[in-house]
Amino acid sequence: MRFVPTRGNIAGPVLGLEASCDETAAAVLAPDGTVLAEAVRSQLAEHTPFGGVVPEIAARAHLAHLPALAARVLAQAGVGPAELGGIAATSGPGLIGGLIIGATFGKGMALAHDLPFVAVNHLEGHALTARLPGLVEGGVAFPYLLLLLSGGHCQCVAVEGLGRYRRLGSTLDDAVGEAFDKSAKLMGLPWPGGPALEKLARAGDPKRFPLPRPMLGRPGCDFSFSGLKTAVAQSIPKLHTEQDRADLAAAFQYVVAAVLADRAKNALGMMEGATAMVIAGGVAANTAVRVALAGVAERHDLPLVAPPIRLCTDNAVMIAWAGIERLRAGLTDPLDHAPRPRWPLAELSA
Numbered sequence: 001m002r003f004v005p006t007r008g009n010i011a012g013p014v015l016g017l018e019a020s021c022d023e024t025a026a027a028v029l030a031p032d033g034t035v036l037a038e039a040v041r042s043q044l045a046e047h048t049p050f051g052g053v054v055p056e057i058a059a060r061a062h063l064a065h066l067p068a069l070a071a072r073v074l075a076q077a078g079v080g081p082a083e084l085g086g087i088a089a090t091s092g093p094g095l096i097g098g099l100i101i102g103a104t105f106g107k108g109m110a111l112a113h114d115l116p117f118v119a120v121n122h123l124e125g126h127a128l129t130a131r132l133p134g135l136v137e138g139g140v141a142f143p144y145l146l147l148l149l150s151g152g153h154c155q156c157v158a159v160e161g162l163g164r165y166r167r168l169g170s171t172l173d174d175a176v177g178e179a180f181d182k183s184a185k186l187m188g189l190p191w192p193g194g195p196a197l198e199k200l201a202r203a204g205d206p207k208r209f210p211l212p213r214p215m216l217g218r219p220g221c222d223f224s225f226s227g228l229k230t231a232v233a234q235s236i237p238k239l240h241t242e243q244d245r246a247d248l249a250a251a252f253q254y255v256v257a258a259v260l261a262d263r264a265k266n267a268l269g270m271m272e273g274a275t276a277m278v279i280a281g282g283v284a285a286n287t288a289v290r291v292a293l294a295g296v297a298e299r300h301d302l303p304l305v306a307p308p309i310r311l312c313t314d315n316a317v318m319i320a321w322a323g324i325e326r327l328r329a330g331l332t333d334p335l336d337h338a339p340r341p342r343w344p345l346a347e348l349s350a
Contacts, residue, residue, distance in 0.1 A: 012085035016320025019062040019102030020094025020122050022053045025316035026069045028077040033133045036077035051191050059097030081113045088323025091119035092340035099339035107335045118323040119333040125318035126280035130305045141275045150281030151177030156221045156267035165345040168267045169221030177283045179225035183232045197249045204250025211255045221267040257292035264296045278305045284312040
């Protein structure tokens with residue numbers, strides 16, 4: 001349930017808090033979207049020994065560092081808590097421990113300073129990043145196609161308005177970022193695997209290993225990556241040199257980019273009047289993926305809107321901005337709003 005107060009101007013800057021997975025982040029944005037301060041604390045050192053994110057370790061790190069991070073960005077922005085126009089905190093989807101910590105901290109600040117609270121859907125944060133005025137003059141206008149490409153999500157979404165999201169296609173098994181990380185691990189690369197695989201692929205021949213291209217050429221815009229991951233695993237015994245590994249990494253990246261381009265082309269055919277193609281999520285930082293999708297957008301005479309890399313991965317700027325969009329629409333949340341580890345975009349309502 002959402003409270004709907006009287007619509008009006010936002011009283012001051014908005015503090016955004018992000019603690020849904022393995023990065024602790026805070027940001028302060030002016031009501032017009034100007035970023036006054038931002039900070040992200042990576043938990044890479046905590047999780048690397050385990051080869052992936054450990055939820056309990058992530059939650060403890062959020063608890064230890066989020067209050068200081070919020071205080072730092074407020075000080076950098078020159079804004080006192082009582083001067084804020086609202087608090088926006090990620091409340092799902094994600095790891096429940098981190099969500100509880102981030103949302104509870106945000107609610108506590110809202111209660112202490114009598115501020116409106118917005119429970120932000122992490123996916124909506126990604127979806128609305130393209131509307132930040134600093135990225136595109138005036139922000140991208142609705143409707144637009146969003147390709148959400150991350151370690152936990154792989155979706156084509158028609159973004160028709162605030163709170164109006166129509167899923168056109170999604171993965172049938174692994175998310176694309178998960179496929180990157182697991183394939184990288186099979187190749188003996190360090191975690192996180194996506195950036196390491198991209199770096200290795202620069203020296204490789206993408207045509208040497210004939211990997212399958214799952215779903216390529218099929219109707220619709222669903223994805224599948226488990227078969228590709230299996231093909232990578234079956235190719236591992238053929239790797240004897242560093243060049244072999246580079247060639248397999250390049251082949252994997254080449255296939256993924258081709259599949260994403262094919263699915264994006266079909267998704268554009270499934271929606272009318274798109275003003276842009278937008279990519280978000282950690283895999284949106286991959287150069288080969290950006291180049292392939294830019295070609296699709298160009299052939300449809302549309303701009304490709306790709307946020308700067310720091311805003312592709314988890315960050316609090318997008319959370320604060322989503323909060324601003326909702327506050328402008330007069331939407332806030334009660335302080336008993338429960339964080340949700342699963343929270344599909346389709347369940348949002350404006």
